[in-house]
Amino acid sequence: MSSCLSIKSLLCFLFLTLVFGQICPNETASSFPLLIEVTLEELETGLESRLFTSVDLVNAYIARIKEVNGTLNCVTEINPDAVSIAAELDAERANGTTRGPLHGVPIIIKNNIATDDQMNNTAGSFALYGAKVPTDSTLASKLRAAGVVILGKSNLSQWANFRSDNSTNGWSAYGGQTFGVYYPAQDPSGSSSGSGVSSAIGLAFAALGSETSGSILSPSEVSNLVGIKPTVGLTSRHLVIPISQRQDTVGPMARTVKDAAYVLQAIAGKDPLDNYTLAQPFDTPPDYVAACNFSSLRGARIGIPRNLIDPTEEPDDTVINAFNAAVETIKNAGATIIDNTNITSFALDQYNDGNSSIVVLEADFITDLVTDYLSLLTYNPENVHDLAEVSNFTHHFPQEDYPDRDTGVWDGALALGFNNTSPEFWPYYQLNLEIAGPQGILGLLANYSLDALILPTDFSPGLPALVGTPVVTVPLGFYPANETVMNNTRGTLVETGPNIPFGLSFIGEAWSEASLIGFAYAYEQRTMTRNKVQPYIVPSTELVDVVGMGNGNLSSTGMGKRGDYGRTMAPKAL
Numbered sequence: 001m002s003s004c005l006s007i008k009s010l011l012c013f014l015f016l017t018l019v020f021g022q023i024c025p026n027e028t029a030s031s032f033p034l035l036i037e038v039t040l041e042e043l044e045t046g047l048e049s050r051l052f053t054s055v056d057l058v059n060a061y062i063a064r065i066k067e068v069n070g071t072l073n074c075v076t077e078i079n080p081d082a083v084s085i086a087a088e089l090d091a092e093r094a095n096g097t098t099r100g101p102l103h104g105v106p107i108i109i110k111n112n113i114a115t116d117d118q119m120n121n122t123a124g125s126f127a128l129y130g131a132k133v134p135t136d137s138t139l140a141s142k143l144r145a146a147g148v149v150i151l152g153k154s155n156l157s158q159w160a161n162f163r164s165d166n167s168t169n170g171w172s173a174y175g176g177q178t179f180g181v182y183y184p185a186q187d188p189s190g191s192s193s194g195s196g197v198s199s200a201i202g203l204a205f206a207a208l209g210s211e212t213s214g215s216i217l218s219p220s221e222v223s224n225l226v227g228i229k230p231t232v233g234l235t236s237r238h239l240v241i242p243i244s245q246r247q248d249t250v251g252p253m254a255r256t257v258k259d260a261a262y263v264l265q266a267i268a269g270k271d272p273l274d275n276y277t278l279a280q281p282f283d284t285p286p287d288y289v290a291a292c293n294f295s296s297l298r299g300a301r302i303g304i305p306r307n308l309i310d311p312t313e314e315p316d317d318t319v320i321n322a323f324n325a326a327v328e329t330i331k332n333a334g335a336t337i338i339d340n341t342n343i344t345s346f347a348l349d350q351y352n353d354g355n356s357s358i359v360v361l362e363a364d365f366i367t368d369l370v371t372d373y374l375s376l377l378t379y380n381p382e383n384v385h386d387l388a389e390v391s392n393f394t395h396h397f398p399q400e401d402y403p404d405r406d407t408g409v410w411d412g413a414l415a416l417g418f419n420n421t422s423p424e425f426w427p428y429y430q431l432n433l434e435i436a437g438p439q440g441i442l443g444l445l446a447n448y449s450l451d452a453l454i455l456p457t458d459f460s461p462g463l464p465a466l467v468g469t470p471v472v473t474v475p476l477g478f479y480p481a482n483e484t485v486m487n488n489t490r491g492t493l494v495e496t497g498p499n500i501p502f503g504l505s506f507i508g509e510a511w512s513e514a515s516l517i518g519f520a521y522a523y524e525q526r527t528m529t530r531n532k533v534q535p536y537i538v539p540s541t542e543l544v545d546v547v548g549m550g551n552g553n554l555s556s557t558g559m560g561k562r563g564d565y566g567r568t569m570a571p572k573a574l
Helices: 002-020 040-048 054-072 082-094 138-145 193-200 217-222 257-267 275-279 318-332 345-353 356-371 387-396 408-415 425-436 441-447 462-467 513-527
Strands: 075-078 106-110 149-154 206-211 226-229 249-254 301-304 336-339 452-456 471-478 494-496 501-507
Touching (some): 054 075, 054 082, 054 149, 075 193, 082 149, 106 138, 138 149, 138 257, 193 206, 193 217, 193 249, 206 257, 217 226, 217 471, 226 513, 249 257, 257 471, 257 513, 318 336, 318 501, 318 513, 345 425, 356 408, 356 425, 356 462, 387 408, 425 462, 441 452, 441 462, 452 513, 471 513, 501 513
Parallel strands (some): 106 149, 106 206, 301 452
Antiparallel strands (some): 075 149, 226 249, 226 471, 452 501, 471 501
8 A cells, every 4th residue: 555655645746846836935934833833724724825735744743743752752653654645635735626624634643543554553552563453443534534634643541541550641551651741751641641742732733532531631631732522422433442332432632622623523423333423413513613702601601510629639729729710701701600509419429439430431341342343353463352361461461561550440340240231230320320410410500501510620521421421621721830749659750740731621411512612712712821831842843844845755654662661640531
């Protein structure tokens, strides 16, 4: 396939050279948008005006990855076909054909979303290194249909944080330890760690993450990003390495609400290969980009479940103070705030101390890993066909770092004695639906006639995860420059420290993404928090450095590592 693409790429490049001639000979550096802050609409303008090409974008992003990846370990591999694909998309544009607003725009996807190309899909484990899938995942296919250049795969907390009781956010055997970009050795959170870092410093236009409970929201907040955790079933999970069919979802991580909305628009929709998507109450998803309205908060009823905010889990009052200031901003934007809309004491006790949430995930994982992924592989070089075999491989392959990083989560699942097809499973799942539903967030939304709930993002993922409902996080603030550094339990990553960001979450009922996006956009535009602090590490390559180079000398390369080690943090997002 690569030789055919190389020929196609050369022909496309020669064609573009004839069409465009010398690209932008009179442009100056100030004519080009900075890649750490460029929006999709700015990229569209540049591509349409021939200021730069998709090949230029790919070359610039690859150079930026190579500048910082040795420090941050956020990208596991670069798509060897990215330049060729970009050249073909440039040729389409030159012929007057565009597939949509994302045409020719590079995006990085998490290394659990399968692509039928030269890239691996490993969940960060060597157990799946070299394995092959029959086709693209539905999401990869939808991205390609939208004209996206899938630039590469991002590192993640191994197995989406569903292996160990004592590993670190952002560590995988295949990709090493990812670090955040707002403080040296920053905990990137997880499990979509590399997606957050890659989007934050402009290693691609945006990234895709996946979430079971917190894995889009948490790394988005600590990377100063917008993250959309969609309703379970809004985006397909076909050929995405699973944890739980009831909780897994895939969504965008981007620098602005509108950019995240553009990406969500491209990946949302029904898929006969994922029956959860067939529950969508619409044949065509809403216009999420049009939902970005400055006046969206006017007349909205917003509730605050204060008993979900535990100040003892915060190092100081920085987050709570910023949250209270955000409440005033939202009120001044025309919303009605209903405070202390609290979940029941039973729900709170079960949420904090019960075990139904982990039992459901364990039982789902035992079954779903096999039926939704391993059994579909067309080539399985390590011959891992179920969780027991994956665990055995992990115990005996040195670079999986066992036993220093245990398999406690898997041990619990294998000792459970039942899976999600067993009668014993059902009461646990029903309890989840009760504590997050009538006695939890869904009850609050209904009983108080609310349009949304708001919480500091630290406290937002858990209950929506249990009932599969959407959440949007936006930048809320940063710890001050004199904040005391607090490390994780192993002392290897900085959990809290100077300039580390945190977020604000808007929570809604199923399929309410358009409303939540509108509220998040209205808040974002009034605060523009993202621009107030810059990352401590930023790559220097910009479009002006690569325009006109064509598809020549920034060759793609695999970035996977075999044994870069880091350490642990809890609690963890899945």
